[in-house]
Amino acid sequence: MAGVQLNGIVKAYGAVQVVHGIDLEVNEQEFVVLVGPSGCGKSTTLRMIAGLEEISDGDLTIDGRRVNRVAPKDRDVAMVFQNYALYPHLNVAENIAFGLRIRKESKEVIASSVEEVGNILGLTPYLERRPADLSGGQRQRVAMGRAIVRRPKVFLFDEPLSNLDAKLRTQMRAEIKRLHKRLGVTSIYVTHDQVEAMTLADRIVVMNDGKIEQVGSPMDLFLNPANTFVAGFLGSPPMNMVAAQITSGGDAPVAEFGGQRLTLAPLPSLQNAVGKNVILGIRPEFVRIADDSAADSVKVEVDLTETLGSEALIHASLNGEPFVIRTETVGQMNVLDGISGFTIAPNLIRVFDAETGVALPGQVTEQ
Amino acid sequence: MHPALQGLLTIVIGVGACLSYFWASNQFLDRVLFPAKGPNAGRNINRANMIRPWLFLFPALFALSLYLAYPVFETIRLSLTDRVTQPDGTTVYHFVGLGNYIQMSGDPKFWEALWNNMLWLIVVPAMSTAFGLLAAQLTDRISWGNLAKSLIFMPMAISFVGAAVIWKLIYDARPPDAAQIGVLNAIYVSLTGNDPQQWLTVPFWNNFLLMVVLVWIQTGFAMVILSAALRGIPEETIEAAIVDGANPFQIFFKIKVPQIMPTIMVVWTTITLVVLKIFDIVFAMTNGQWGTQVLANYMFNQLFVTRDWGVGSASAMVIMLLVTPILVWNVRQARKEMR
Numbered sequence: 001m002a003g004v005q006l007n008g009i010v011k012a013y014g015a016v017q018v019v020h021g022i023d024l025e026v027n028e029q030e031f032v033v034l035v036g037p038s039g040c041g042k043s044t045t046l047r048m049i050a051g052l053e054e055i056s057d058g059d060l061t062i063d064g065r066r067v068n069r070v071a072p073k074d075r076d077v078a079m080v081f082q083n084y085a086l087y088p089h090l091n092v093a094e095n096i097a098f099g100l101r102i103r104k105e106s107k108e109v110i111a112s113s114v115e116e117v118g119n120i121l122g123l124t125p126y127l128e129r130r131p132a133d134l135s136g137g138q139r140q141r142v143a144m145g146r147a148i149v150r151r152p153k154v155f156l157f158d159e160p161l162s163n164l165d166a167k168l169r170t171q172m173r174a175e176i177k178r179l180h181k182r183l184g185v186t187s188i189y190v191t192h193d194q195v196e197a198m199t200l201a202d203r204i205v206v207m208n209d210g211k212i213e214q215v216g217s218p219m220d221l222f223l224n225p226a227n228t229f230v231a232g233f234l235g236s237p238p239m240n241m242v243a244a245q246i247t248s249g250g251d252a253p254v255a256e257f258g259g260q261r262l263t264l265a266p267l268p269s270l271q272n273a274v275g276k277n278v279i280l281g282i283r284p285e286f287v288r289i290a291d292d293s294a295a296d297s298v299k300v301e302v303d304l305t306e307t308l309g310s311e312a313l314i315h316a317s318l319n320g321e322p323f324v325i326r327t328e329t330v331g332q333m334n335v336l337d338g339i340s341g342f343t344i345a346p347n348l349i350r351v352f353d354a355e356t357g358v359a360l361p362g363q364v365t366e367q
Numbered sequence: 368m369h370p371a372l373q374g375l376l377t378i379v380i381g382v383g384a385c386l387s388y389f390w391a392s393n394q395f396l397d398r399v400l401f402p403a404k405g406p407n408a409g410r411n412i413n414r415a416n417m418i419r420p421w422l423f424l425f426p427a428l429f430a431l432s433l434y435l436a437y438p439v440f441e442t443i444r445l446s447l448t449d450r451v452t453q454p455d456g457t458t459v460y461h462f463v464g465l466g467n468y469i470q471m472s473g474d475p476k477f478w479e480a481l482w483n484n485m486l487w488l489i490v491v492p493a494m495s496t497a498f499g500l501l502a503a504q505l506t507d508r509i510s511w512g513n514l515a516k517s518l519i520f521m522p523m524a525i526s527f528v529g530a531a532v533i534w535k536l537i538y539d540a541r542p543p544d545a546a547q548i549g550v551l552n553a554i555y556v557s558l559t560g561n562d563p564q565q566w567l568t569v570p571f572w573n574n575f576l577l578m579v580v581l582v583w584i585q586t587g588f589a590m591v592i593l594s595a596a597l598r599g600i601p602e603e604t605i606e607a608a609i610v611d612g613a614n615p616f617q618i619f620f621k622i623k624v625p626q627i628m629p630t631i632m633v634v635w636t637t638i639t640l641v642v643l644k645i646f647d648i649v650f651a652m653t654n655g656q657w658g659t660q661v662l663a664n665y666m667f668n669q670l671f672v673t674r675d676w677g678v679g680s681a682s683a684m685v686i687m688l689l690v691t692p693i694l695v696w697n698v699r700q701a702r703k704e705m706r
Contacts, residue, residue: 052606073612085603089625098621099611146611 002153010057035197036207078147086131228357258319267362281350284326297341446680467677499589520587527647596630636697
């Protein structure tokens with residue numbers, strides 16, 4: 001079993017602490033993505049796992065062994081860097097073989113390993129070329145080849161796709177996913193791109209300001225963000241936030257805002273919170289457009305409609321705050337212009353405490 | 368006239384002449400030769416702009432050909448002639464073909480100089496580059512690295528003759544019963560109890576004692592250039608090598624050095640060029656005695672001591688022939704670096 005455990009991992013530069021005690025358990029063969037805004041400590045955390053940064057406090061365990069003081073080369077991890085970090089003076093085959101040569105593997109083993117990796121990644125025609133003569137996508141592949149050839153216990157990816165153009169990024173993303181399925185190596189992947197996080201991860205770790213905000217499966221984080229930060233970070237466009245007050249409990253708790261009202265799910269945490277100031281988290285994808293005739297519709301003022309082909313983004317305002325609605329275009333092009341309100345199922349509204357930003361207990365579930 | 372005033376006047380006249388040359392030549396081009404008016408105004412402007420660079424380049428090209436190209440051809444001519452002073456006091460030049468070269472090849476001092484130059488050529492660039500690389504790598508890793516760098520670089524600011532005088536003091540020898548002011552002898556005597564040595568007269572090894580001076584000077588140069596190159600290496604390639612399992616020595620020799628190899632070669636050849644022209648140090652310390660002759664000092668002796676212009680010019684040609692290929696290669700490498 002080659003899991004990775006982080007126990008209260010702290011990174012401090014002198015008096016300045018940038019990572020404040022991270023606890024995380026990455027299971028064997030799992031693909032975990034660390035995501036967060038720049039400066040949130042995700043890369044630093046990854047570099048501590050790799051051994052490129054010293055761990056200020058806490059315990060790091062790889063495969064059941066505490067490795068805080070173990071040199072990078074003895075941790076049996078491989079890393080793919082943002083700028084590929086290929087050795088410019090070596091050709092592709094030598095780049096891939098470097099780690100094996102350093103470990104004094106026999107010539108036959110090196111040759112067969114390089115050949116195998118070349119086949120897996122489609123690099124066979126380029127083995128004799130220097131990195132300077134490769135395209136961005138090919139360089140990225142070589143960087144991955146260099147990582148997988150050693151058959152390490154853990155793969156570490158540090159924003160490996162951020163230097164590629166959009167099309168290539170999508171392609172390489174799928175390739176990384178495929179590679180992980182095929183090799184089944186425990187992987188920790190850092191990115192600031194939430195699409196990469198959602199598509200690649202078995203579990204996502206959302207980080208902010210040197211702390212973990214939430215850990216969970218992509219869908220879990222999407223439906224049930226633990227707080228307003230995660231709600232605003234994941235999803236594109238992000239979750240709408242509406243400040244409101246719970247005005248009545250009972251079987252159908254009601255939240256009021258700017259003279260309008262929305263019915264919430266009959267959860268104990270909401271029924272017992274009458275008078276509480278809350279933030280209603282409403283996913284742009286979960287609302288249904290409605291006209292004035294619907295009794296329970298919430299009125300919005302539409303500023304702009306962006307049509308993206310199969311779907312449209314309606315930029316509106318609610319109580320003076322921006323509110324985005326995402327809707328299908330097929331069959332309702334004629335109604336898109338005349339939108340004045342929306343409805344939403346009570347069980348799709350995520351309710352946060354207005355003071356702390358933390359979600360009130362209760363799950364949003366897929367219907 | 369007071370010399371300072373005279374100097375000032377010269378500067379004013381010189382700068383004034385330059386300014387008036389550029390002003391007048393451009394005026395001539397724009398007003399007389401290709402005026403920017405009339406039926407062909409557009410064509411004239413284009414033509415004037417094609418000629419203008421040459422107006423600016425002309426003074427430099429002229430001075431270079433006068434002071435660089437002409438002497439080369441004159442030296443070739445002189446190396447093929449003999450200067451003969453006739454009974455009436457006038458001098459004539461006789462064409463002697465390769466006579467001077469043949470005469471020179473019969474001179475054991477010439478072969479000694481050539482052999483010593485080869486030794487210099489191998490030892491000094493190698494040692495300077497190696498020490499420079501070592502100093503660059505080590506000073507980057509310590510807190511007082513910049514101070515160390517300044518100290519190592521300082522000999523670069525000393526003239527070769529000045530450096531030769533300093534090192535002559537280090538190799539100095541006093542009679543056995545006197546106090547030694549030469550550092551080398553002071554150490555030697557106190558360690559071994561032997562009599563002090565006249566180090567610069569010890570055959571063969573005295574060559575290396577002279578080379579030390581140039582290595583001491585050139586290490587600073589190599590260090591500065593290589594230090595900049597080392598800093599240009601992408602940090603990620605080093606981190607990748609660390610994760611790949613390379614130890615510090617492997618990182619240095621397998622990742623860093625190969626990446627700065629072009630710079631190392633430029634430093635190496637630049638020092639090689641300095642070495643091929645080495646003169647001052649040998650002249651000031653031994654003047655080529657005790658088996659330390661080098662080509663440039665041999666040339667100097669032939670030209671200004673023996674006053675044999677033919678052989679002197681011939682030895683100058685030998686130096687030029689040795690320098691040229693390295694110079695060409697060096698310039699090419701440097702250009703490749705810049706691209």
